[in-house]
Amino acid sequence: MRPVADLSRLSPGSHLCAFYGDDEELSRVATAFVTAGLATGARVLYVAADHAVRGLGAALALRGVVDLDSAVDAGQLVLRDSAAVYGTGETDLATLAAAIGAESGEARRSGFTALRVAAEMTPFAEALGSAERLLQWERAASRMQQQSGVSSVCQYDERRLPQQDLRRLEVEHTGSAPAALTSPAAHFLATREPWGLRVVGQVDLENADELLAAVRARCAVDPRVFVDMRELTFIDVGATRELVALAAGLPADGTLFLVRPPAVLARILDLAFVRHQGLELVT
Amino acid sequence: MSAVVPGTHSALLYHSDEEWLASVGPFVSEGLTRGDHVLLMISPEQHDLLSRELGADMAGLEIGDPDVAYRPQARVLREVVGFLGRVQARTRLVAEQQLLAARTDLEVSDYLRIEAASNVLFERSTIDVLCPYDAVHLPGEVLDSCRRTHGHLLESGRSCASPAYVDPARFIAQHSFIPDPPASAVTFNCDSPQDLGTARGLVESHAAAHGLDVAATTGLLLGVTEILTNALEHGSAPRRLYVYREGPALACHVHDSGLGPADPLATYVPPDGDPRESRGIWLARQLCDAVEITTNLTGTHVRLLALVG
Numbered sequence: 327m328r329p330v331a332d333l334s335r336l337s338p339g340s341h342l343c344a345f346y347g348d349d350e351e352l353s354r355v356a357t358a359f360v361t362a363g364l365a366t367g368a369r370v371l372y373v374a375a376d377h378a379v380r381g382l383g384a385a386l387a388l389r390g391v392v393d394l395d396s397a398v399d400a401g402q403l404v405l406r407d408s409a410a411v412y413g414t415g416e417t418d419l420a421t422l423a424a425a426i427g428a429e430s431g432e433a434r435r436s437g438f439t440a441l442r443v444a445a446e447m448t449p450f451a452e453a454l455g456s457a458e459r460l461l462q463w464e465r466a467a468s469r470m471q472q473q474s475g476v477s478s479v480c481q482y483d484e485r486r487l488p489q490q491d492l493r494r495l496e497v498e499h500t501g502s503a504p505a506a507l508t509s510p511a512a513h514f515l516a517t518r519e520p521w522g523l524r525v526v527g528q529v530d531l532e533n534a535d536e537l538l539a540a541v542r543a544r545c546a547v548d549p550r551v552f553v554d555m556r557e558l559t560f561i562d563v564g565a566t567r568e569l570v571a572l573a574a575g576l577p578a579d580g581t582l583f584l585v586r587p588p589a590v591l592a593r594i595l596d597l598a599f600v601r602h603q604g605l606e607l608v609t
Numbered sequence: 610m611s612a613v614v615p616g617t618h619s620a621l622l623y624h625s626d627e628e629w630l631a632s633v634g635p636f637v638s639e640g641l642t643r644g645d646h647v648l649l650m651i652s653p654e655q656h657d658l659l660s661r662e663l664g665a666d667m668a669g670l671e672i673g674d675p676d677v678a679y680r681p682q683a684r685v686l687r688e689v690v691g692f693l694g695r696v697q698a699r700t701r702l703v704a705e706q707q708l709l710a711a712r713t714d715l716e717v718s719d720y721l722r723i724e725a726a727s728n729v730l731f732e733r734s735t736i737d738v739l740c741p742y743d744a745v746h747l748p749g750e751v752l753d754s755c756r757r758t759h760g761h762l763l764e765s766g767r768s769c770a771s772p773a774y775v776d777p778a779r780f781i782a783q784h785s786f787i788p789d790p791p792a793s794a795v796t797f798n799c800d801s802p803q804d805l806g807t808a809r810g811l812v813e814s815h816a817a818a819h820g821l822d823v824a825a826t827t828g829l830l831l832g833v834t835e836i837l838t839n840a841l842e843h844g845s846a847p848r849r850l851y852v853y854r855e856g857p858a859l860a861c862h863v864h865d866s867g868l869g870p871a872d873p874l875a876t877y878v879p880p881d882g883d884p885r886e887s888r889g890i891w892l893a894r895q896l897c898d899a900v901e902i903t904t905n906l907t908g909t910h911v912r913l914l915a916l917v918g
Contacts, residue, residue, distance in 0.1 A: 511806050528809070531838050532802035560809065562834045563892055590827050597895050598888075 367540030522552035549580025726877035869909030
């Protein structure tokens with residue numbers, strides 16, 4: 327087996343695979359991958375059949391941090407039916423790769439840190455009709471993802487593919503995807519109205535870079551960004567300093583609004599920093 | 610152009626209001642005569658005492674809030690630096706921490722280290738500081754330390770060099786002993802940034818168990834995060850957090866095997882610009898009741914103390 331990837335620290339361009347034996351396993355892997363992606367402020371494209379999407383919705387509701395509908399409303403979670411994406415199998419593989427590369431650029435232009443894709447591949451494998459064509463696709467996808475920074479998990483039904491094909495598929499991926507997600511220290515979730523980010527959890531040396539990347543991605547689209555801090559339970563001095571620096575570097579019409587920050591943030595600002603006009607506390 | 614005369618740091622060990630006034634009165638009025646800006650951080654009673662002596666001249670003085678300036682004690686240097694930033698003229702400051710006689714030994718030791726370190730700040734500023742100490746109510750060791758941490762002593766308004774004065778770095782090194790954590794201490798290995806959240810959880814549960822209020826707990830959590838972050842970024846493994854009761858305080862003791870800050874004195878003085886190395890410890894000083902730091906053969910030890918109850 328390929329090494330199991332750490333979803334909280336996934337390097338860009340990771341191309342993971344996961345073989346499932348039943349629907350529950352399919353759902354668990356997809357949910358872990360999608361949740362981790364949403365938590366980093368990435369756009370997540372989930373290519374799956376309806377029942378799998380319902381499974382994801384239920385699993386998200388159980389976690390209680392983000393629900394499916396609001397992630398979809400914010401444009402952060404994009405659901406696509408596998409049949410619509412893969413077509414009949416006559417699709418030109420280069421065209422498909424180019425389309426995913428273009429989606430990656432579109433995700434960044436829309437205020438997300440990156441594009442992550444979770445895909446139920448079995449229908450595609452069957453539509454392509456030959457193992458050789460499938461392996462050819464996976465090889466092309468690895469190259470495209472390395473270039474564009476798209477991370478993905480390709481899910482295959484191990485009951486419907488021959489063992490030898492599964493082994494050959496495995497080597498075309500950089501790792502395997504876990505069936506469970508250790509809860510990340512914080513979730514950075516995109517919001518559309520007001521434009522910005524909702525932060526849930528704790529921020530320190532572990533994930534300050536992630537927060538900054540997520541805020542920067544929002545600022546790139548609209549420099550008036552609202553960071554909802556109601557569910558932020560801790561932020562350290564370093565991360566606060568970087569937010570202050572980011573706000574100071576915004577264009578003249580830009581403002582970083584920190585909405586309902588926890589007491590710890592006000593304490594840090596009082597201690598160490600001159601408030602810049604690009605930074606506004608909303609209490 | 611005349612050379613800039615460096616600032617001075619004097620102590621007055623007084624036994625009565627009369628002795629206090631006989632030195633503070635001339636120190637203040639001489640400053641006013643010379644056109645210095647004068648700031649007082651003294652008690653309301655002392656303020657009245659001085660008013661009777663100076664009369665209308667009191668109007669030219671700036672009055673600081675000693676309650677703010679010494680909570681926590683290390684804040685006082687931040688107040689002084691803020692004051693110097695606002696005032697361009699040469700400055701005189703009378704600073705007497707009223708709470709000192711009621712402080713715990715842990716805090717008094719920390720205050721004396723702050724007094725020693727402040728010489729570095731005053732020497733490079735144009736400020737003359739007078740620190741009156743109540744010689745009746747403060748213990749003899751504290752008064753001895755005053756003589757060792759102030760370059761000058763004032764008696765009946767006359768200034769003389771303190772023969773006991775020692776180099777601040779040496780004084781601090783001599784007064785920075787941190788005992789080994791007790792066997793009963795809760796120990797946590799902090800080897801990666803992923804451990805910081807768990808470390809805070811540990812501190813938070815002990816803070817709650819010891820009845821620390823929200824502000825004190827927040828200060829401790831921020832301080833511990835800063836020190837552990839320093840250990841992760843500048844120190845070396847093993848990096849450990851020990852949490853235990855130390856007399857009247859909850860102690861969060863961080864040990865790493867690194868060399869510690871290049872200049873321990875710099876950790877007392879507010880950073881100008883962005884000297885990242887010493888900022889974490891300076892911040893912790895603003896957030897906790899006392900901060901101790903020592904470097905020895907085992908590495909660097911930083912101990913944050915939050916008074917309980």
